[in-house]
Amino acid sequence: MVRHTATSVVTIERYIIEQESLHPAATGELSGILYDLALAAKMIASKVRRAGLADILGATESENVQGEIQQRLDLFANEIIIKAMDHSGRLCAMASEEEADIIPIPAQFKTGAYALLFDPLDGSSNIDVNVPVGTIFSVLKKVSAGAHCALSDMLQPGVKQVAAGYVIYGSSTMLVYSTGQGAHGFTLDPLLGEFLLSHPDIRIPEHGRYLSVNDAYEQHWAEPVRALMRRYRGLDGKREAMNVRYVGSMVADFHRNLLGGGIFAYPPNAKNPGGKLRLLYECNPLAFICEQAGGAAIDGTTRMLEVQPTELHQRTPIYVGSRGDVEIACEVLGQER
Ligand code: AFP
Numbered sequence: 001m002v003r004h005t006a007t008s009v010v011t012i013e014r015y016i017i018e019q020e021s022l023h024p025a026a027t028g029e030l031s032g033i034l035y036d037l038a039l040a041a042k043m044i045a046s047k048v049r050r051a052g053l054a055d056i057l058g059a060t061e062s063e064n065v066q067g068e069i070q071q072r073l074d075l076f077a078n079e080i081i082i083k084a085m086d087h088s089g090r091l092c093a094m095a096s097e098e099e100a101d102i103i104p105i106p107a108q109f110k111t112g113a114y115a116l117l118f119d120p121l122d123g124s125s126n127i128d129v130n131v132p133v134g135t136i137f138s139v140l141k142k143v144s145a146g147a148h149c150a151l152s153d154m155l156q157p158g159v160k161q162v163a164a165g166y167v168i169y170g171s172s173t174m175l176v177y178s179t180g181q182g183a184h185g186f187t188l189d190p191l192l193g194e195f196l197l198s199h200p201d202i203r204i205p206e207h208g209r210y211l212s213v214n215d216a217y218e219q220h221w222a223e224p225v226r227a228l229m230r231r232y233r234g235l236d237g238k239r240e241a242m243n244v245r246y247v248g249s250m251v252a253d254f255h256r257n258l259l260g261g262g263i264f265a266y267p268p269n270a271k272n273p274g275g276k277l278r279l280l281y282e283c284n285p286l287a288f289i290c291e292q293a294g295g296a297a298i299d300g301t302t303r304m305l306e307v308q309p310t311e312l313h314q315r316t317p318i319y320v321g322s323r324g325d326v327e328i329a330c331e332v333l334g335q336e337r
Contacts, residue, residue, distance in 0.1 A: 009189075009194075009196045009197070010196065010197035011194045011195065011196060011197075012034075012035070012038050012175065012186045012194070012195035012196070012197070013035055013038075013194075015184065015186070015197050016031045016034050016035055017031060019031075019179060019181065022181075029090045029112060029113060029114065030090075030114065030139065030162060030163060030179065032088060032090050033085070033088070033090050033091070033114060033116065033139055033163070034163060034165075034177060034179075036084050036085055036088055036090075037081075037084070037085070037137055037165070038175060038186075038195055039084055040080050040081045040084035040085070040135075041135060041167040041173070041175055041188075041195075042173075042188065042193065042195075043080050043084070044076075044077045044080055044081075044120075044121070044135060044167070044169070045167070045169055045173040045188060047073060047076055047077075047080075048073065048121075048127075048133065048169040049169075051073060051127055073121055073124060073127055073133075074098055074120060074121045074124045075098070077120035077121040077135060078096050078098045078099070078120040078121075080120075081094075081096070081118055081120055081135070082094060082096070082103060085116060086103075086105055086106060086109060087106075087109045088109075088112070089109060089110035089111070089112050090112035090113070090114055091105060091111065091112050091114050091115065091116050092105065092111045092112060092113065092114065092115055092142045092147070092148060092149040092153060093105060093111075093115055093116075093148065093149030093153070093154075094115070094116045094117070094118070095115070095116075095117045095118075095154050095280065095281075095312055096117075096118055096119070096120060096281070097118070097119040097120070097122075097278055097281040097282075097313070098120055100313075101312075102149060102151065102154065102312070104148065104149070105148075111147050111148060111149075112142075113141060113142050114139050114140065114141060114142060114162070115139070115140045115141075115142055115149050115153045115154055116137060116138070116139055117137065117138045117139075117140070117154060117280050117281055117285075118135065118136060118137040118138070118281060119135065119136040119137075119278065119281040119282055120135055121133050121134070121135060122134045122135070122136055122249065122250055122251050122282060123247070123248065123249025123250060123251060123252065125248075126247070126248060126249045131247060131248070131249055131252070132168055132169055132170035132171075132247065132249055132251070132252040133168075133169050133249055133251070133252075134166050134167055134168045134169060134249065134250070134251025134252065134255075135166060135167040135169075135251075136165075136166045136250075136251060136281060136282055136285050136286065137164065137165055137166070137285060138158075138161050138163075138164045138280065138281070138284055138285040138288070139161065139162050139163040139164065140153060140154070140156050140160055140161060140162065141160070141162050143156065151312070154280065154309075154312060155280075155308075155309040155310065155311070155312070156309070157284075157305060157306055157307060157308050157309065158279075158283075158284035158285075158287055158288055158304060158305035158306070158307070159305040159306060161284060161285065161288045161305075162179065162180070163177060163178065163179045163180075164177065164178060164284070164285035164286075164288040164289055165177030165178065165285065165289065166251050166254075166255070166285065166286065166289070167251075168251050168252060168255050170252065170255075172187050172188060173187070173188035173190075174186065174187050174188070174198070174199075174255070175188070175195050176199070176202070176255070176258075176289060177289075178288060178289050178292040180292065181292075182200075182201045182202070182292055182293070183201070183202045183258075183289045183290075183292040183293040184197065184199065184200050184201060184202065185197075185198055185199030185200075185202055186198060186199075187199075199259075202258060202259070202293045203293055203294050204257070204258050204259075204261060204290065204293045204294050204295040204321065204322055204323075205260070205261030205322055206261075206294075206322060206323055206324045207261060207322050207324040207325055208242065208257055208260065208261030208262030208263060208321055208322035208324075208325050209242060209243055209260055209261055209262055210242060210243055210244075210245045210256060210257050210260060210261065210262030210263070211229075211232045211233070211242040211243065211244050211245070211262060211263060211265070212244070212245055212246050212247075212253040212254075212256075212257060212262065212263065212264040212265065213229065213244070213246060213264075213265040213266070213267070214246055214248070214266070215229075215244070215246075217267075217269040217271070220269035220270035220271055221267055221268075221269055221270075222268070224332065224333045224335075225267040225268075225269075225333070227332055228265075228267075228328070228329055228332040228333060229265075231328060231332055232263070232325070232328070239328070242262065242263075242325075245262075250264065250266075250277065250282060250286070251286075254286050254290075254320065254321075257321045257322070258289070258290065258293055258295070258321075261321070261322045261325075262321050262322060262325065263319060263320065263321035263322060263325040263326060263329070264318070264319075264320050264321055265318065265319045265320075265329070266317060266318050267300070267317050267319070268300070268317045272315070274315045274316065274317070275299075275315045275316045275317035275318065276315055277315060277316065277317075277318055278313060278314065278315055278316075279304075279307060279309055279314045279315065279316045280309055280312065280313075280314065283297070283299075283304055283316050283318045283320070284304065284305065286320055287304035287305050287318075287320055288305060290320050290321065291305065294323060295320070295321055295322055295323055295326070296320070296321075296322075296323045296326035296327070297318060297319065297320035297321075297326065298318075298319050298320075298326055298329060298330060299316045299317050299318060299319075300317045300319065300329075300333055301333070301334075304316070304318060304320065
């Protein structure tokens with residue numbers, strides 16, 4: 001981690017511009033998208049910070065497309081991101097975990113060459129109890145012809161992401177992103193109102209200390225998953241036991257494991273045979289970041305970033321984190337099949 005003096009700070013804007021200058025052919029559009037997202041993140045952070053004070057908590061009466069009860073802050077974060085991004089002329093469309101369909105760019109604005117997919121406030125059922133929540137985003141290059149986005153622009157495998165990242169609203173607000181040249185973290189200085197480079201070129205340890213999984217599903221797991229979890233816990237005598245840490249907010253669990261090493265797993269279970277988490281809004285962006293930090297991610301059999309999406313709100317199992325720990329998942333799940 002770099003230590004900054006008051007005069008040597010690197011703002012996210014400066015960093016994005018410096019990264020862009022490494023690509024002479026860059027148009028600046030992607031940089032603009034990232035900068036707009038950083039602004040949206042600051043706006044969401046300020047609301048999340050005040051959530052305990054403001055009368056904004058609580059479930060709305062509507063259910064979102066995933067059938068979960070939405071919290072008001074989810075809706076607010078969704079709105080903030082759409083409004084921050086729709087008029088820039090850089091996007092051809094957006095897709096949100098909170099919306100059933102593709103979100104078109106309003107007719108009065110220009111469209112651009114990129115598609116943005118996001119989960120506006122992941123872990124929102126934790127808001128009421130002051131547990132960290134996060135925003136996750138993924139940027140894809142438009143591949144269809146014509147000015148507007150087609151479903152095919154959204155349904156690209158994760159390897160096609162040109163940028164991805166997340167924001168964690170925790171004890172401090174951090175934004176971590178990658179454009180394919182490493183994963184870099186920025187911490188929001190609340191006094192300056194700026195994201196400052198705090199974690200350049202994050203590297204996840206080869207093997208980790210932490211296992212993040214919801215044990216309550218053990219009875220609903222298939223035997224290969226149970227065998228894998230026994231391995232991580234050191235119960236089969238083949239490795240040292242990992243420490244179990246599960247917040248129930250994927251960004252928070254992922255972030256801790258990215259910095260400290262470990263694996264986050266959401267295996268299929270009898271209740272969610274296809275997994276629970278969303279391929280496009282959650283798993284692909286975090287898999288991209290993890291690989292950029294030297295880690296790995298699979299869906300149980302396949303590299304996560306190579307899975308071909310077939311629908312916008314597709315769910316998938318996931319095992320993501322330290323490369324050595326993900327390799328163990330490949331080995332044990334493969335053997336037990
Ligand atoms: P919410 O956004 O509904 O709180 O769900 C959070 C989440 O999508 C992810 O952030 C967690 O890791 C996971 O679900 C927790 O799911 P379980 O409660 O089934 O373990």
